[in-house]
Amino acid sequence: MFLNTGSIAKTSSELFAHRNTVLNRLRRFGELTGIDLRVPAESARVVVAWLG
Incomplete structure (x- = not known):
């Protein structure tokens, strides 16, 4: 949820x-x-890894 909002x-x-x-x-x-996850670059890495 935090990654979405x-x-x-x-x-x-x-x-x-x-x-x-x-x-x-x-x-x-x-x-x-x-x-x-509060650092945008690091949360983006998680999103890419999660979707990839």
Whole structure:
């Protein structure tokens, strides 16, 4: 959802989750993969890899 919207607020609203929950999940994803989805170039890499 975050990759579609690019917004923490919209993502949390769409997922019915608190914004801190979304931030914590993005942080954890970054810890596990080494990719920070809040950086546009890095999130673009994920989208291309996911679709490719």
